[in-house]
Amino acid sequence: MSELSTAALDLEALRSFVLVARLGTLAAAADERHRTVSALSMQIKRLEARLDTRLLVRGARGMTTTPAGEALLGEARELLRQHDGLVARISGRGLRGRVRFGMPEDYATRIVGRLLPDYLARHPDVVLEAVTSTSGDLARRLERGELSLIVALDRPHQLLGGVPLWRTAPVWAGARELRMTPEQPLPLALHPVDCPYRYLGVEALAAIGRQWHAVFTSTSLHAVETAVESGLAVSILERDRLTPAMRELGEAEGLPALQGCEAQLHYGRRVSAASWPAVEALGEMLTQHLGRRG
Structure with missing residues (x-):
């Protein structure tokens, strides 16, 4: 041999x-x-x-x-x-350190509701700090060393070397009873400028010359969804977030197709050696469970 x-x-x-x-x-x-x-x-x-x-x-x-x-x-x-x-299991010394984790609000429910409690149950000595924000803001905070790892979409701020998790499926969303023509300026409900879906929507509208104006702007996903359900405005949402009070809009309303984004896991470059095993353990769990969405 x-x-x-x-x-x-x-x-x-x-x-x-x-x-x-x-x-x-x-x-x-x-x-x-x-x-x-x-x-x-x-x-x-x-x-x-x-x-x-x-x-x-x-x-x-x-x-x-x-x-x-x-x-x-x-x-x-x-x-x-x-x-x-x-x-760690044999010696009785579990993982320790501080993990600062960032994620978009859109995906917080499935991460906070399932994965993070499981992670802390396995590693009770780890100090976990989790925050939600737009992907652009998360990317900048990671680069500044404020976060240990993030799940973020690859627009509008692209980071190199991410671990691919899944592809998104953004759609134009309007109220179930909403009726509009392609000639009408589009009333939009939007997140702030760092939001990937705002970037995708504005870019797609500019490509076809469609006029639009922001009727409602909020950092809250729930508030944007309420604005859509009430008929106040149209927005860009993940397809699986459409509620019975909404419908998908498209060519009939003069709206262009939307390109998807890639959700990626990124590690920070300023994580201390003492905290890195705990950071990596959370990254492995996120990759294992969230990667199945694709």
């Missing part, structure tokens, strides 16, 4: 590889792991030699994974999660 099939991978080298892939530089990863850059570089080189393939390359945006490295990244995260979970 060959050496490749019998020799074990170095778990600490895998930790360093995962950290470099997340932070983008050897220097940042070395600082996080309290090692020298040369020590981390040597770990990565030994790992590449062990697997006989290149895992990381240096580019204009720092260190990025090769196709082989990207494939290893997911497997390495899962292996480390399983290993650390086993150690």
